[in-house]
Amino acid sequence: MLSFQPLPATDPAHRPPPRFADRAHAMVPSETRALFSMAARDDVVSLAGGMPSPDALPVAALGAVLGDVIAAEGASALQYGSAQGDPQLREQVCAVMAAEGVEASPDDVLVTMGSQQALDLVTRVFVNPGDSVVTEGPTYVTALSTFAAHQARVVEVAMDAHGVVPQALADTFALLAAEGRPAAFYYTVPTFQNPTGRVLGAERRREVVEVCRRAGVLIVEDNPYGLLHFDAEPQRALCADAPEGVVYLGSFSKTLAPGLRVGWVRAPRTVTGKLVLAAESAMLSHSQLAQRAVSRFLTTTSWRGHIDAARALYRDRRDAMLAELAATMPDGVSWTVPAGGFFVWLTLPEGVDARAMLPRAVEGGVAYVPGTGFHTRGGERHLRLSYSYPSVSRVGEGVRRLSDVVRAETAR
Numbered sequence: 001m002l003s004f005q006p007l008p009a010t011d012p013a014h015r016p017p018p019r020f021a022d023r024a025h026a027m028v029p030s031e032t033r034a035l036f037s038m039a040a041r042d043d044v045v046s047l048a049g050g051m052p053s054p055d056a057l058p059v060a061a062l063g064a065v066l067g068d069v070i071a072a073e074g075a076s077a078l079q080y081g082s083a084q085g086d087p088q089l090r091e092q093v094c095a096v097m098a099a100e101g102v103e104a105s106p107d108d109v110l111v112t113m114g115s116q117q118a119l120d121l122v123t124r125v126f127v128n129p130g131d132s133v134v135t136e137g138p139t140y141v142t143a144l145s146t147f148a149a150h151q152a153r154v155v156e157v158a159m160d161a162h163g164v165v166p167q168a169l170a171d172t173f174a175l176l177a178a179e180g181r182p183a184a185f186y187y188t189v190p191t192f193q194n195p196t197g198r199v200l201g202a203e204r205r206r207e208v209v210e211v212c213r214r215a216g217v218l219i220v221e222d223n224p225y226g227l228l229h230f231d232a233e234p235q236r237a238l239c240a241d242a243p244e245g246v247v248y249l250g251s252f253s254k255t256l257a258p259g260l261r262v263g264w265v266r267a268p269r270t271v272t273g274k275l276v277l278a279a280e281s282a283m284l285s286h287s288q289l290a291q292r293a294v295s296r297f298l299t300t301t302s303w304r305g306h307i308d309a310a311r312a313l314y315r316d317r318r319d320a321m322l323a324e325l326a327a328t329m330p331d332g333v334s335w336t337v338p339a340g341g342f343f344v345w346l347t348l349p350e351g352v353d354a355r356a357m358l359p360r361a362v363e364g365g366v367a368y369v370p371g372t373g374f375h376t377r378g379g380e381r382h383l384r385l386s387y388s389y390p391s392v393s394r395v396g397e398g399v400r401r402l403s404d405v406v407r408a409e410t411a412r
């Protein structure tokens with residue numbers, strides 16, 4: 001018979017380190033996360049985080065809606081629900097996507113905790129450790145963390161002013177196939193991209209869909225900013241023209257409130273089925289309360305009117321940023337002109353490194369995200385500016401401070 005001696009009490013300082021799984025070693029804090037604490041100082045204008053403006057959050061209306069949900073739906077709103085998500089909300093999500101030309105059925109939709117969770121589930125379902133995921137270069141920083149957490153190998157494809165270059169995409173797919181490591185999927189933010197603010201042009205959209213179809217590569221279209229367009233009509237989603245070849249990720253974070261954590265994924269039916277199973281194991285069921293609140297908000301308030309007001313607010317801030325950049329940046333600096341969304345991508349003069357400059361910028365009272373965070377390698381001459389959170393006057397002040405820092409840097 002086995003007998004166990006009580007272990008001597010160990011000094012916590014001498015405990016062996018936790019034996020993390022391989023995938024945990026790839027989980028490291030992103031530069032953006034580390035920046036949030038630094039940029040939170042009152043004397044620093046943060047052009048770093050991509051958060052919605054507090055002025056664009058419908059606080060009173062959501063408060064009323066949440067009260068109504070509890071009053072009218074009581075216990076059922078506080079109960080577990082299905083892993084696929086509230087049926088009524090899934091129907092409403094289909095109507096939201098229709099604005100971008102997508103024809104979907106509620107059966108094709110899974111509600112998620114923001115599009116971030118959708119991205120995690122899609123990666124979980126499609127990527128084995130060591131598989132290649134192809135992305136635009138630069139791309140959304142937390143997508144890179146998600147891919148790293150699933151031990152994917154990220155392969156970047158160059159962009160120009162009109163988005164990803166289709167020939168470069170085709171070449172990359174061919175190269176990976178020849179290496180025997182075909183891409184698991186192509187991840188793209190085609191509209192008002194984070195971090196560049198760029199839009200993939202209409203002709204390019206057709207080309208990208210065709211390149212992926214020919215190569216047999218699934219497209220993961222991440223579109224949290226599409227409805228925040230300043231000038232023209234909303235862009236047609238890639239998913240609208242290739243529903244069988246595209247997994248579409250949507251979110252209410254930028255058009256309603258990120259704190260609700262309500263997003264969704266629309267996929268071909270067989271893929272949705274698998275994603276629902278992945279969601280079940282990840283979270284059992286989504287917050288019924290949050291889903292019902294969004295659903296009721298969409299039926300009882302003018303959501304479109306709310307988005308129109310948010311578009312006007314962000315357009316003013318974008319205009320303030322562009323005007324101040326034009327008025328104050330020294331020669332040799334260039335930037336993108338976004339037609340929607342939250343971001344401007346800035347290119348510094350040759351020899352100026354955005355990451356090295358950051359401590360001096362914070363000293364000078366302004367924060368941004370260095371371009372290196374959005375690439376697997378490179379990006380030193382770039383930085384991302386966001387105009388979504390600070391007021392118009394703070395946006396102007398932040399850009400003036402940044403211009404002074406860049407001018408000092410070029411004189412170093």
Ligand code: PMP
Binds near residue numbers: 050116140189262
């Ligand atoms: N994708 C992109 C491109 C984003 O910019 C963000 C938010 N910054 C997300 C996904 C995640 O958004 P959500 O709040 O819906 O999880």
